[in-house]
Amino acid sequence: MSSLLELRHLRTLTALRDAGNLSRAAELLNLTQSALSHQLKLLESVYGGALYERKSAPPRFTAIGARLLELSDRLLPHVDAAERDLARLAAGTAGQLRIAVECHTCFDWLMPAMDAFRARWPEVEMDIVSGFNPEPAALIPQDKADFAVVSTDGNGLTGVDFHPLFRFEIVAILSRSHALVEKPWLEAADFAGETLITYPVPDEMLDVVRQLLGPSGITVQRRSTELTAALLQLVASGRGISALPLWAVKSYLDRGYVKHCTIGRGGLYGSLYGACASRLSGAPYMMDFVRLVRESCFLTLPGITLL
Amino acid sequence: MSSLLELRHLRTLTALRDAGNLSRAAELLNLTQSALSHQLKLLESVYGGALYERKSAPPRFTAIGARLLELSDRLLPHVDAAERDLARLAAGTAGQLRIAVECHTCFDWLMPAMDAFRARWPEVEMDIVSGFNPEPAALIPQDKADFAVVSTDGNGLTGVDFHPLFRFEIVAILSRSHALVEKPWLEAADFAGETLITYPVPDEMLDVVRQLLGPSGITVQRRSTELTAALLQLVASGRGISALPLWAVKSYLDRGYVKHCTIGRGGLYGSLYGACASRLSGAPYMMDFVRLVRESCFLTLPGITLL
DNA sequence: TATTGATAATGAACTTTATTCATAATCCTG
DNA sequence: CAGGATTATGAATAAAGTTCATTATCAATA
Numbered sequence: 001m002s003s004l005l006e007l008r009h010l011r012t013l014t015a016l017r018d019a020g021n022l023s024r025a026a027e028l029l030n031l032t033q034s035a036l037s038h039q040l041k042l043l044e045s046v047y048g049g050a051l052y053e054r055k056s057a058p059p060r061f062t063a064i065g066a067r068l069l070e071l072s073d074r075l076l077p078h079v080d081a082a083e084r085d086l087a088r089l090a091a092g093t094a095g096q097l098r099i100a101v102e103c104h105t106c107f108d109w110l111m112p113a114m115d116a117f118r119a120r121w122p123e124v125e126m127d128i129v130s131g132f133n134p135e136p137a138a139l140i141p142q143d144k145a146d147f148a149v150v151s152t153d154g155n156g157l158t159g160v161d162f163h164p165l166f167r168f169e170i171v172a173i174l175s176r177s178h179a180l181v182e183k184p185w186l187e188a189a190d191f192a193g194e195t196l197i198t199y200p201v202p203d204e205m206l207d208v209v210r211q212l213l214g215p216s217g218i219t220v221q222r223r224s225t226e227l228t229a230a231l232l233q234l235v236a237s238g239r240g241i242s243a244l245p246l247w248a249v250k251s252y253l254d255r256g257y258v259k260h261c262t263i264g265r266g267g268l269y270g271s272l273y274g275a276c277a278s279r280l281s282g283a284p285y286m287m288d289f290v291r292l293v294r295e296s297c298f299l300t301l302p303g304i305t306l307l
Numbered sequence: 308m309s310s311l312l313e314l315r316h317l318r319t320l321t322a323l324r325d326a327g328n329l330s331r332a333a334e335l336l337n338l339t340q341s342a343l344s345h346q347l348k349l350l351e352s353v354y355g356g357a358l359y360e361r362k363s364a365p366p367r368f369t370a371i372g373a374r375l376l377e378l379s380d381r382l383l384p385h386v387d388a389a390e391r392d393l394a395r396l397a398a399g400t401a402g403q404l405r406i407a408v409e410c411h412t413c414f415d416w417l418m419p420a421m422d423a424f425r426a427r428w429p430e431v432e433m434d435i436v437s438g439f440n441p442e443p444a445a446l447i448p449q450d451k452a453d454f455a456v457v458s459t460d461g462n463g464l465t466g467v468d469f470h471p472l473f474r475f476e477i478v479a480i481l482s483r484s485h486a487l488v489e490k491p492w493l494e495a496a497d498f499a500g501e502t503l504i505t506y507p508v509p510d511e512m513l514d515v516v517r518q519l520l521g522p523s524g525i526t527v528q529r530r531s532t533e534l535t536a537a538l539l540q541l542v543a544s545g546r547g548i549s550a551l552p553l554w555a556v557k558s559y560l561d562r563g564y565v566k567h568c569t570i571g572r573g574g575l576y577g578s579l580y581g582a583c584a585s586r587l588s589g590a591p592y593m594m595d596f597v598r599l600v601r602e603s604c605f606l607t608l609p610g611i612t613l614l
Numbered sequence: 615t616a617t618t619g620a621t622a623a624t625g626a627a628c629t630t631t632a633t634t635c636a637t638a639a640t641c642c643t644g
Numbered sequence: 645c646a647g648g649a650t651t652a653t654g655a656a657t658a659a660a661g662t663t664c665a666t667t668a669t670c671a672a673t674a
Contacts, residue, residue, distance in 0.1 A: 003314075006315065007310075007313050067393055068389065071385060071389040075386070079312065079378065082377070082378040089370055090355040090371075
């Protein structure tokens with residue numbers, strides 16, 4: 001009798017468009033693929049026709065689907081804006097967001113999220129905590145930062161909450177002529193004698209060391225540089241091998257500038273978490289920031305998985 | 308974590324504003340007062356404050372409530388429009404809406420609903436079936452009308468659906484000096500010897516006759532005229548008494564032009580139904596028309612109850 | 615100031631709906 | 645045509661939303 005269309009459905013539809021397929025849309029919405037499939041099926045039964053062609057990627061929407069998407073585009077921004085206004089009404093206070101990072105790569109994806117955030121919460125003062133801190137989460141209890149990007153949850157810090165961000169594969173980067181490119185995957189022993197080219201961070205912050213080389217007692221030479229491009233240049237010219245997030249080097253690999261190789265049997269994976277003071281964990285602007293980070297990363301970084 | 312605001316909530320809020328209080332809002336939405344109360348409570352717990360001041364009629368909204376209403380006003384018309392577009396996509400065919408009425412009073416409330424309908428479904432041809440038909444529902448199987456306003460459901464007509472509209476009290480209208488105005492209510496015997504002033508319709512169409520005079524075997528003189536104003540003029544000048552819907556004469560009563568009196572112990576009530584061909588019963592434009600009629604009547608006719 | 619009537623709130627039972635889980639079907643690609 | 649990825653499906657589960665029955669609150673009024 002009465003209309004059954006809800007915002008939930010519109011969110012699903014836009015997620016489907018943004019994510020490219022149902023499974024990814026589900027990930028974006030923190031739901032299962034099944035849930036969305038059922039949702040769409042229901043809508044289709046109500047409106048008497050398919051909403052999109054299933055077998056196409058990116059999805060091609062039918063007239064019905066397109067009309068609903070048009071509605072979504074018109075509505076959701078207003079809903080979003082209203083909810084932020086309401087959060088502001090509730091909190092009153094403006095707040096600040098001082099961001100600390102542990103590694104350089106973070107900036108690649110942090111910037112777009114920060115830009116989006118600035119547009120949505122103009123009254124929140126945003127800053128980057130200068131310098132690179134080996135353990136940025138420690139800055140939070142000291143009230144020197146409000147948000148820190150870290151690669152491990154729960155450091156035993158009290159009063160600090162960790163929000164899962166995403167998980168990504170770390171691959172070994174080799175020059176095109178390197179002998180090891182033939183191997184299906186690299187084991188710890190393969191690194192012996194090689195020079196490991198990395199960002200300038202302490203050993204214990206490197207996932208390759210922490211998860212592979214450390215446990216197996218293998219030590220390697222280290223050489224470091226700040227920029228990804230410089231790092232790859234060194235690898236390409238045979239000065240050593242590196243281990244970097246797949247998403248960070250995807251474009252270089254596609255161009256064939258360097259080669260890559262899985263590390264360990266099932267691959268080596270790193271995870272990132274956003275740390276913030278428990279006191280701010282529930283603050284709408286903080287939740288929105290975490291959401292924006294997750295969303296923009298998921299939509300722009302190839303091959304990552306949301307946590 | 309994720310937003311829980313849904314269109315449902317926005318609809319509740321606008322209904323609350325339109326209807327004036329929670330109970331009436333519930334009636335408008337075909338829900339219970341309790342349901343809406345729970346809904347609002349939930350919203351208030353989420354947004355951390357009241358949405359409106361309960362004890363005031365009409366409701367006074369807080370900043371939070373007002374912001375949500377602002378959102379509703381921006382969103383709901385678009386949702387509505389989209390759903391109509393989708394219905395058009397599904398049905399394809401334009402359709403027509405020929406309306407037949409049984410009594411003159413209907414036009415008072417039919418007009419605004421028809422105007423609203425015309426704006427929403429410009430492609431549907433709307434017409435009024437000329438002449439007053441003692442039994443307009445009969446025109447539907449003959450395909451001479453698509454919608455008929457009748458005062459009884461289920462005439463034993465097959466292929467015709469009856470949609471409950473609303474229920475209203477019918478009161479006796481007396482001149483200010485009439486002896487009967489002193490009585491707490493009128494019984495059948497009180498009508499004996501009086502002239503009953505009515506619209507020009509057959510006896511069996513009049514609720515007073517059908518429900519009160521008929522069963523008790525009392526017959527009265529009849530005199531009829533087409534216009535409500537003329538009818539009241541006759542009553543006021545002592546030519547007889549009348550029995551009319553309370554909502555139709557409310558303004559005359561408020562001005563003290565005539566007096567009124569309850570008919571029978573618990574009062575006399577009439578009900579109206581919208582009849583249409585079963586085949587069209589589920590057509591979006593027909594459902595929308597019924598909805599518009601119910602809604603506009605509920606919001607404009609004083610003292611009625613939705614069925 | 616009690617009484618009544620109207621409106622709103624509440625907690626528990628209930629119903630409906632949404633989501634997940636486990637699995638099967640389908641589609642695409644190499 | 646196998647294997648991987650995506651989608652569909654039915655049943656089970658979880659989570660709501662809604663109603664019911666009752667109580668609380670408030671305003672008008674006797």
